[in-house]
Amino acid sequence: MRHYETGVIIAPNLSDEEIDQQIKQMAEVIASMKGQLHREERWGKRKLAYPIKKFADGYYVFLHYESEANVPAELERRFRQSDQILRFLTVKKPPTQRRPLKKGEKEAEEEAPQLGVSEVEATGEKEKSRDEEKKKVKEGEAESKEREKDKGREVF
């Protein structure tokens, strides 16, 4: 079992129900092959950096799941057949996010937050908080290093 993250761009000319249908189908594929869907991240409609199949926007969805390797293969096979999927990208998630201790560094007390699984947020909120982070980073050069570290964990 491995952690995967599959990002999909769905054609923007579909109705909300059709998009829901697409996402439901993906979830079913994962479930039917004994995979575990951890969470889905919907960014909604977003401008593409360059046109794909003459569309200027796309509906972004990201699925985080744990499964055997045949699940992403099956998903991608389906994506290739469908012309409603503009783009997809599957990324393997590293098993641990912890970094090896540097020389002379003590073992941290709390477990590093499991990235990805813990941050379930609506897109709008996320975008906003990101902007705020950015501002903060610009303003607060003098901020203590410790706080900077915490922030880093949140952002990434």
Next chain:
Amino acid sequence: MAKEEKVDKAQFKRFFPAKKKVCRFCQMDVREIDYKNVDILRRYVPEKGKLSPRRTTGTCSFHQRRLAQAVKRARIMALLPFVAE
């Protein structure tokens, strides 16, 4: 003439030492760079859409490699342009 120039440079350096650049990712203790974090990636991709070299940003080699990977993924997902005018 050439010699003079050299001295000037040395003096310049003494009075205005170059600010030491540090890797921002190391400062924030980041291990993996996510390609979905477009705002952060944007800072390393100026107008042309090319990834800035380490010598200008001060990113360490470990994070520069991750960053390059993330930018390439973001381009595939149309979050960043391959080329921009």
